[in-house]
Amino acid sequence: MIITNIENIPNKEIVEHYGVVSGSTVRAKHVGRDIMAGLKNVFGGELKGYTELLSESRDEAMSRMEAQATSLGANAVVNVRFSTSSVAAGASELYVYGTAVKVV
Amino acid sequence: MYNLIFWAILLLLGYIFGTIAEKRHFKSIREREEKFKMLPTIMLKKPLNADNIKEVKLVNGNVVISVDFFKKFVASLINLFGGNITAYETLVDRARREAILRMKEDATDASEIINIRIETSSISKNTKSIGAIEVLAYGTAVYR
Numbered sequence: 001m002i003i004t005n006i007e008n009i010p011n012k013e014i015v016e017h018y019g020v021v022s023g024s025t026v027r028a029k030h031v032g033r034d035i036m037a038g039l040k041n042v043f044g045g046e047l048k049g050y051t052e053l054l055s056e057s058r059d060e061a062m063s064r065m066e067a068q069a070t071s072l073g074a075n076a077v078v079n080v081r082f083s084t085s086s087v088a089a090g091a092s093e094l095y096v097y098g099t100a101v102k103v104v
Numbered sequence: 105m106y107n108l109i110f111w112a113i114l115l116l117l118g119y120i121f122g123t124i125a126e127k128r129h130f131k132s133i134r135e136r137e138e139k140f141k142m143l144p145t146i147m148l149k150k151p152l153n154a155d156n157i158k159e160v161k162l163v164n165g166n167v168v169i170s171v172d173f174f175k176k177f178v179a180s181l182i183n184l185f186g187g188n189i190t191a192y193e194t195l196v197d198r199a200r201r202e203a204i205l206r207m208k209e210d211a212t213d214a215s216e217i218i219n220i221r222i223e224t225s226s227i228s229k230n231t232k233s234i235g236a237i238e239v240l241a242y243g244t245a246v247y248r
Contacts (some may be wrong), residue, residue: 003162004244006149006219010157037180044172045129046121047236048203050227051168054238054246058166080162082240084225092227 001066002076002103009076012103018072022097023064026087027057054094058082061096074100118173125172126194133201140208145217152216163217164242165206168227169199170235192218196224196237203241211245218244 002009040047069077080098087093144152151157173178175191182189200222211217220243227236 002160004160005134005162005221006160006241006244008152009160010151025207035122040170041176042118042121042173043125044118044170044175045125046169047168050236050238051166054168054240055164055166058164058240080242082164082223082242084223084238085226086225086239 001069003062003066003080003098004076004078004096005080007079007104009078012076014078014101014103016074018069018074018102020097021068021074021077021100022095023061023066023068023070024093024095025057025061025064026091026093027053027065028091031052038091054092057094058096061094065096065098069098069100072100074102076101076103107200113170114173115177115195116176122172122174126149129198129202133198133205136205136209137201140205141213143208143214143217145204145243147220149219151218155180156248157246159194159247161211161214161245161247162242163210163214163245164208164240165203165208165210166200166238166240167202167206168236168238169195169202171195184223196239199237199239200224200241203239207241207243215248216246218246 060068065077077098077100079095083095085093085095168205171192175195179189203222207217221239223240225238227238
């Protein structure tokens with residue numbers, strides 16, 4: 001599976017389009033991390049727990065998008081975009097979407 | 105009275121540790137930016153030249169950085185009068201540069217990274233305060 005955020009894949013030709021594929025996850029932080037984050041709000045600095053949490057969730061969303069593309073018979077996803085929104089207090093949604101295509 | 109003392113201590117701790125953390129972070133950002141100077145990151149949608157490209161791959165880097173108590177206090181003061189909140193400006197600046205650097209670290213062997221997008225979102229328990237910001241940088245790494 002080739003994934004890019006440009007409109008084509010260099011040196012390859014798109015032969016078929018399968019439309020938009022997407023994957024999303026909604027994650028809440030757990031209490032332990034929240035307490036640490038509350039402490040960090042006093043001292044400042046990077047919240048490593050959250051950084052990992054968000055990047056794991058984003059990988060999860062990506063793999064869901066890949067699974068959807070594979071089930072359609074695509075072998076690449078182009079023009080991928082990420083988007084983040086906070087659904088409720090303490091939870092955020094990570095959304096990935098792109099166009100599933102077949103390239104040769 | 106005790107409340108005030110507690111609050112003052114938090115403010116002082118925030119100022120000391122926040123300033124130290126920020127200085128250290130900026131130093132490390134500058135060092136790593138120097139290291140990755142040879143890896144061009146561009147906003148163009150097409151690679152610089154289309155010859156002998158072996159592989160393209162989506163790469164990303166993200167970082168969550170929290171504000172400290174002192175910054176929050178300064179920002180709330182400035183909020184009364186309006187104006188530039190420099191305390192937050194340096195915060196988002198270092199978050200963005202860090203995210204771009206992490207993206208570059210994700211693609212050390214690449215010859216360039218094209219079509220870079222940067223996305224910022226705020227993480228907080230209540231929607232009013234900043235709390236922490238997340239910056240995500242992503243792009244397509246081109247391997248030759």
